Amino acid sequence: MSTFADLATLSLQHLMVLQSGEVPTSADLALCLSKANLMLDEWAADGLMIPAVTRTTWTISGSSYTVGSGGTINIVRPEFVEHISYYDTTFTTPAEVPLQPLTDDAYAAYTVKTLTSPYPQAYWYNPTYTSGFATLILLPVPTSATLVGVMYAKTALIEIAATSTTMTYPSGYKNMMVTNLAVRLAALYEREPSQTLTEEANRSLATVMRKNIKLSDLSIDQGALGERPYWGRASFYSGS
Numbered sequence: 001m002s003t004f005a006d007l008a009t010l011s012l013q014h015l016m017v018l019q020s021g022e023v024p025t026s027a028d029l030a031l032c033l034s035k036a037n038l039m040l041d042e043w044a045a046d047g048l049m050i051p052a053v054t055r056t057t058w059t060i061s062g063s064s065y066t067v068g069s070g071g072t073i074n075i076v077r078p079e080f081v082e083h084i085s086y087y088d089t090t091f092t093t094p095a096e097v098p099l100q101p102l103t104d105d106a107y108a109a110y111t112v113k114t115l116t117s118p119y120p121q122a123y124w125y126n127p128t129y130t131s132g133f134a135t136l137i138l139l140p141v142p143t144s145a146t147l148v149g150v151m152y153a154k155t156a157l158i159e160i161a162a163t164s165t166t167m168t169y170p171s172g173y174k175n176m177m178v179t180n181l182a183v184r185l186a187a188l189y190e191r192e193p194s195q196t197l198t199e200e201a202n203r204s205l206a207t208v209m210r211k212n213i214k215l216s217d218l219s220i221d222q223g224a225l226g227e228r229p230y231w232g233r234a235s236f237y238s239g240s
Contacts, residue, residue, distance in 0.1 A: 003166055004162070005024070011181040012028060015191045033162070039181060047154060051212055053082055053214075061145070067133060068133040075153065078153035083098060084099045084125070084151055088119075089147070101124075117143065121139065179201035182201070
């Protein structure tokens with residue numbers, strides 16, 4: 001398997017900074033690592049660059065939860081949440097019950113945020129970055145003590161820890177990283193990336209993004225049905 005140092009060497013060879021058989025210096029590798037992690041950070045903000053959805057469970061107790069490494073929902077902090085659901089452990093064969101996502105506006109309009117109910121019906125995901133955590137809020141505030149929450153979230157590629165790190169990315173990602181890293185390193189080495197390299201970098205990006213397009217179920221806007229979403233209905237939630 002390839003290490004990051006192997007991929008960085010290929011990137012520098014694409015730029016003709018290194019010739020075949022030459023080895024990058026430790027300073028070159030450190031620069032490549034810093035630039036690669038900046039690139040991964042940018043890709044994490046683009047849903048089409050994220051290869052997988054991870055299912056994570058946690059014990060429901062109250063309304064608000066931190067999401068991120070070391071948080072209540074202990075996963076790499078996601079920028080994108082696909083679905084939130086829950087199940088009740090009192091049932092022999094518990095079924096997952098999906099929750100309705102709230103937009104920022106819908107959460108702001110949800111005036112009785114302390115309203116309680118045995119089961120939640122909606123959620124608001126706020127990609128905050130306080131101490132590295134995002135925030136998930138369930139509404140109404142669930143009171144049942146036997147619920148388990150389920151989060152389906154896109155799992156971005158994590159930061160590369162060291163130049164010796166083994167690269168175990170899905171198919172298509174290694175070439176995308178090599179070629180795009182080379183393009184991004186060009187200015188630092190006062191080189192001009194060739195047209196062939198630029199085209200290969202763009203093509204590899206398009207291939208991965210096309211691969212990451214997922215099938216999804218057709219949804220219908222509640223407004224098209226002539227009804228307000230349930231959290232906007234009369235007094236039970238808003239007191240109006």
